[in-house]
Amino acid sequence: MLEVDLTLRLGAFEFAACFNAPSPGVTALFGRSGAGKTTLANAIAGLVQPQAGRIRLDGEVLYDRATGIDLAAERRRIGYVFQNARLFPHLSVAGNLDYGARRAVAGRAYARRDEVVELLGLESLLARGVARLSGGERQRVALGRALLAQPRLLLLDEPLAAVDVQRRAEVLPFLETLRDRFSIPMLYVSHQYDEVLRLANYIVLLDAGRVLASGTPSELAPNEQLRALIGVEAAGAVLDVAVEGSDSVTGLVTVGMGASRLHFALPGATPGARVRLYIPARDVILATHAPHGLSVRNAIRGTITALIDEGPDAVLASVQVDGACLQAWVTRAAVTDLGLRPGLGVWALVKAASLRGRAFGGRSHAQPGLPES
Amino acid sequence: MLAAARLRMLSPAETEALLLSLRVALESVALNLPLAVLIAWLLVRARFAGRSLLDAFVHLPLVLPPVVVGYLLLIVAGVHGPLGGWLLRHFGVRLAFTTNGAALATAVMSLPLMVRAIRLSLESIPVGLEDAARTLGAGAVDRFATITLPLMAPGILAGAVTAFAAGLGEFGAVITFASNIPGETRTLPLALYTALESPGGDAEAARLATLSIALGLAGLGLAEFAARRLRARLGR
Numbered sequence: 273m274l275e276v277d278l279t280l281r282l283g284a285f286e287f288a289a290c291f292n293a294p295s296p297g298v299t300a301l302f303g304r305s306g307a308g309k310t311t312l313a314n315a316i317a318g319l320v321q322p323q324a325g326r327i328r329l330d331g332e333v334l335y336d337r338a339t340g341i342d343l344a345a346e347r348r349r350i351g352y353v354f355q356n357a358r359l360f361p362h363l364s365v366a367g368n369l370d371y372g373a374r375r376a377v378a379g380r381a382y383a384r385r386d387e388v389v390e391l392l393g394l395e396s397l398l399a400r401g402v403a404r405l406s407g408g409e410r411q412r413v414a415l416g417r418a419l420l421a422q423p424r425l426l427l428l429d430e431p432l433a434a435v436d437v438q439r440r441a442e443v444l445p446f447l448e449t450l451r452d453r454f455s456i457p458m459l460y461v462s463h464q465y466d467e468v469l470r471l472a473n474y475i476v477l478l479d480a481g482r483v484l485a486s487g488t489p490s491e492l493a494p495n496e497q498l499r500a501l502i503g504v505e506a507a508g509a510v511l512d513v514a515v516e517g518s519d520s521v522t523g524l525v526t527v528g529m530g531a532s533r534l535h536f537a538l539p540g541a542t543p544g545a546r547v548r549l550y551i552p553a554r555d556v557i558l559a560t561h562a563p564h565g566l567s568v569r570n571a572i573r574g575t576i577t578a579l580i581d582e583g584p585d586a587v588l589a590s591v592q593v594d595g596a597c598l599q600a601w602v603t604r605a606a607v608t609d610l611g612l613r614p615g616l617g618v619w620a621l622v623k624a625a626s627l628r629g630r631a632f633g634g635r636s637h638a639q640p641g642l643p644e645s
Numbered sequence: 646m647l648a649a650a651r652l653r654m655l656s657p658a659e660t661e662a663l664l665l666s667l668r669v670a671l672e673s674v675a676l677n678l679p680l681a682v683l684i685a686w687l688l689v690r691a692r693f694a695g696r697s698l699l700d701a702f703v704h705l706p707l708v709l710p711p712v713v714v715g716y717l718l719l720i721v722a723g724v725h726g727p728l729g730g731w732l733l734r735h736f737g738v739r740l741a742f743t744t745n746g747a748a749l750a751t752a753v754m755s756l757p758l759m760v761r762a763i764r765l766s767l768e769s770i771p772v773g774l775e776d777a778a779r780t781l782g783a784g785a786v787d788r789f790a791t792i793t794l795p796l797m798a799p800g801i802l803a804g805a806v807t808a809f810a811a812g813l814g815e816f817g818a819v820i821t822f823a824s825n826i827p828g829e830t831r832t833l834p835l836a837l838y839t840a841l842e843s844p845g846g847d848a849e850a851a852r853l854a855t856l857s858i859a860l861g862l863a864g865l866g867l868a869e870f871a872a873r874r875l876r877a878r879l880g881r
Contacts, residue, residue, distance in 0.1 A: 319776050345779040346787075352780040358773045362795045371791070375782030421781045 274299070274425060274457060278315055278325035280481075287311060287322075287481035293474055295330060295425070295457035300468040303478035304501060309461040310355075312478070313427045316459065317352050318345030329425055349377065351423030353431045357410040359402040365413050366398040372421030383419045383454060391453060392416045392446055407435040408442035415446065419454070426450075429461045447471055465502045469510065469550055477501070488512070489548070494590060494597050496580070504582040508552035509598045515545045524569070524624055530595025535569045536624045553588055556600035557621040560610050569624035574598065576616045579607065587612075591620050598622075655856075661828055662836035663856060665744065669819070669832055670812030672748035673755060674805050681759035681804060682797070688760070689767045706818075707757045715821025718750055722822075742823055747830045750818040755808035762807060766800020767793070799875045806868035813860055833857050 273295050280287035287308050293299035301309045314320040316327055318334070326336040329350075334343045351372075359368050373385060389395055392412045397405065405413065411431050418426060428447070432440045444467070451458065451471060462468050468475060468489070475492050477484040484497045492498050493510040513527040513534075518541055525538045527547065534549070541547060563571050574593035582588045587607050589600045598620050602612070612618070655663065687693070688700055706714050722729040723741045732738040740746035770793060778788045816834040823830040825839060837853040840846035 317780055319779065344784075345776075346782050346784050348780075349782070350780060352777065354773065354777060356773075358771070358777040360774060360777075360792060362798075371778070371783075372781035375787075377782075417781065 273328075273330060274316075274459070275326075275328040276312070276316060278312070278322045278327065280311065280315055280320070280322040280325075282311060282320070285311070285481060289478065289481065289483050290325075291476045291483050291486050293457070293459060293476065296455040297474055298451055298458045298460055298472045299474040299476060300472035301459060301461045301478055302463065302465070302468050302472075302475050302498075302501070304463055307463075307478040308481040309463075309478055310429050311481075313352070313429050313459065313461050316425075317350050317427055318343065318348050319352075346375075349380075349422070349424050351418030351421055351426040353411065353414045353418050353426070353428045355430045356434045357414040359405075359410055359413055359417070361402060363402070364398070365394065365400050365402060365405070368402060368413055368417050369394070369398075369420055372417050372419075376420065376422040380424075381422050382456075383422060385420060388416045388419050391449055406439060408439035411435055411443050412446060415443075415450065419450065419456075423456065426456055426458045427461070428458060430463070432462075432464070432467060444470065465506055469548065473512075490596070494599065499582075499588075504586060504588060504601065505554065506552070507588060507599055507601070508550055508555075509596060511549040511551070511596055513547060513549055515541045515543050515547055517543055528595075529572070530593065532572045532594055534572070534622065536622075551598060551622055553599040553601040555622060556591075556598055558589060558591070558600050558602055558606070558610070558612065559619040559621060560612075560616070561619070563619055563621060566621070567623075568621045570622040571619045572598070572622070574618060574620055576612060576614050576618055578614055579612060591618060593620060658827070658836065659853065659856065662831055662833050662853070663860075665747075665828070665830075666813045666832040666834075666860075669744060669747045669751055669815075669830075670809045672745070673752035673812045673815075674759075674809050676748060676752045677756050677759050677808060678801070678805060681756060681763055681808075682794075682801065684756075684760050685763035685767050685797075686793075688764055703760050704757045706754050711754060711815070711817025712821050714753055715750055715818040718746075718753065718818065718822040722746070722749065740822075742826060742830065744823075744829055747819045747823040747832065750822040751812040751815040754815050754818050755811045758811055759804035759808045762804030763797060763800045766797045766803075770796045799872060802871055802875060803868065806864065806871065810861060810864040810868070813864070814857065833860070 274293040277290040278287065285308065289308070289312055301312060303309050311320060315322050322335065322337070324337045326338070327334045333339070333341050334348055335341060360371065363371065369385065389398070392415060394412060394416055397409060397413065402410065402413065415431070432443055435443055448471065460468070460471055473488060474486070475489055476486040477492065477495070477498055485492060485495050490510040490512055493508065499507045511529060513529060516526045516528050518525040523537050523539060524535045525541045527534050527549065538547065557568070572593045574591040576589055577592045577597070578590040580588045585604050587602050587604055589602055589612060591598045591600060600620060606612070684699065684703055688696065719741060720726050724730060724733055724739060729740055732740065740749055774792055774796070775788050778792045783791060814834050816838070819830060819832065820835055825831050825835045831839065833853060833856065837850055837857070840849040840853060
C-alpha cells in the first residue's frame with residue numbers, strides 16, 4: 273500500500289493531496305493537464321520537497337515532516353519513467369539499461385536483464401545510441417532502465433504523451449505485460465481515460481492539487497466529477513467480470529452480472545478469464561417493456577436511479593441492474609415520451625456487437641475495454 | 646623523430662622559448678581545469694548570495710589590461726604579498742619571476758575563457774537527466790561523475806584547448822608578474838618582444854612570429870578534430 277498525504281506549495285500552486293493506493297496494482301493519477309499530477313509524482317519520488325505530510329510505501333516511511341524523515345530520492349528505490357524518457361545521451365541503449373541495474377540493491381532483484389530485454393523487445397536496440405530511437409523505442413528503453421533498478425514502486429508520468437498516436441500501440445501492450453509479469457505497484461499519471469481503463473485497477477482523480485475522488489474504475493465510472501473530466505461522450509459503466517462461457521460458433525462470450533448474463537463478442541477469451549467491460553452510455557438503449565423481436569442480445573432488467581441533464585437535449589440515466597450500475601444516454605424527448613423517472617423499472621439493451629473491440633481478453637488480470645476518446 | 650628534426654631547425658634559444666611556452670600553457674590549463682569546472686558549476690547550478698559577484702570577478706581579466714592583472718598578482722602573490730609570502734615561508738615556493746609564476750599569470754588570464762566554455766555546455770544539460778539518475782539510485786558525486794561530467798566533456802575540451810592556445814601567447818600579465826628571464830619566463834611572445842627590442846632582431850622576430858602562427862593553427866586544428874570526435878561519440 274502506498275499512503276500519501278502531502279501539502280506542497282510551488283509558487284502560487286497550492287497542493288494538498290491525500291490518498292491510499294493498493295500495492296501491488298496499477299493506480300492511475302487521473303486529471304487534466306495542470307492538475308498537479310506530475311508534481312505529486314515528483315514529490316513521491318523525492319525530487320520535489322513537500323511542505324508537510326507523509327509518504328509511506330508498504331509500511332516504510334519515505335517522508336514524514338513530523339518526525340523529520342526525508343529519504344533521498346536516490347535511496348527511495350522508486351522507478352520513474354518520465355514523459356520524455358530522459359535517456360542518457362552519452363550512453364548506448366545497453367548503457368542506459370545497466371545504469372540503474374548497477375546501482376540496484378543486491379539481493380532485492382526481481383527483474384532479470386535478459387527477461388526485461390526480451391519482454392520489451394530491446395534485443396536489436398542494445399548497441400544503438402539513444403539519439404536515433406523512435407519515441408516508442410525511447411519509452412521502452414526508459415521502462416527497462418527503470419525496471420532494472422529493481423524499484424519497489426514504478427512511477428509512470430504520461431509515458432505515452434511524447435509518443436505519436438500510431439506508436440502508442442507499440443508501448444501500451446508492454447505496460448500491460450509488465451503489470452502482469454512483475455507484481456510491482458505502479459502509479460500511472462495520465463489524462464487519457466482509455467489508457468487508464470486499460471491499465472489501472474485503481475483511480476485517483478486529481479484536480480487543482482486536490483484529490484476529488486478515488487476508487488476502482490467501476491466504482492468511479494458513475495462519478496460526476498469523472499464525467500466532467502472525460503466528457504459525457506466517454507461516460508459509461510465499467511465492469512470487471514469473469515468469462516463464464518464462450519461459443520466457438522457465434523464467437524460470443526457470456527459474462528455474469530449478478531443474476532443476469534451479458535453476451536458480447538470477444539475473440540479468444542476463454543472461460544475463467546477476467547475481463548474489463550466498458551459499456552458506453554451512448555450504446556445503451558432503455559425500454560419500458562420487455563423487448564421482443566429485436567436483434568439486441570442483451571436485455572437487462574433494472575431500475576432508474578437518477579436522471580441527470582447533460583446539455584440541452586441529453587439526459588444521462590443511471591440504471592441499477594443486479595450487480596452493477598449501467599448508464600444510458602437518452603434524449604429529453606425520450607424521457608418525456610416514455611415517462612422515464614427515478615424508480616421506474618426498465619430494460620437496458622446493449623448490443624453485443626457494440627462491445628466488439630472494446631473488451632480486451634485477459635489472462636489473469638482484469639482487462640479493460642477502450643472508449644473512443 | 647619529425648619533432649626532433651623540426652626542433653633542430655630552431656636555435657637553442659628558440660627551442661627554449663617554444664618549450665617554455667608549451668609548459669606554461671599546459672601548466673596553466675592543468676591549474677585551471679578543476680577550478681573552472683567548479684566555478685562553472687557554481688554559476689549554473691548553485692544559488693548563493695555572491696553569485697553575480699563571483700561571475701564578475703572571474704570575468705575581470707577579460708576586460709582589464711593584462712598589466713593590471715600582473716600588477717595585482719605581484720601585490721598578492723609576490724614575495725611580500727599575503728599569498729606569496731605565506732607560500733615562501735611555509736613551502737619555500739616562490740611564484741614571482743618563475744616559470745610557475747608565469748603559469749599562474751597565464752591561468753588567471755585564461756580562466757574566464759575556460760569558465761565560459763564549460764558553463765555553456767553545462768547549461769545545455771537538462772536538469773532532468775540528473776533527476777533521472779537520482780531515481781536510478783545515483784548519489785550526488787556518482788551523478789556528477791557519470792552524467793554531468795561526461796556531458797560537459799565537449800565544453801571542457803573546448804575550454805581547455807582555447808585556454809591552452811591563448812596561454813601560449815599570454816604576454817602582459819606574464820612579463821609584469823614573472824618578468825622576462827631567459828629559460829625561466831621568456832616564452833615565445835616575450836622572446837619575440839625581446840627580438841624586436843634588440844638591434845638587428847627583425848629576422849629573429851619574423852621566425853618567432855611564424856612559429857607562433859604555426860602553433861596557433863595546429864592548436865585550432867587539433868581542437869576542431871577533438872570536438873568532432875567527441876560529438877560523434879556523444880551522438881549529437
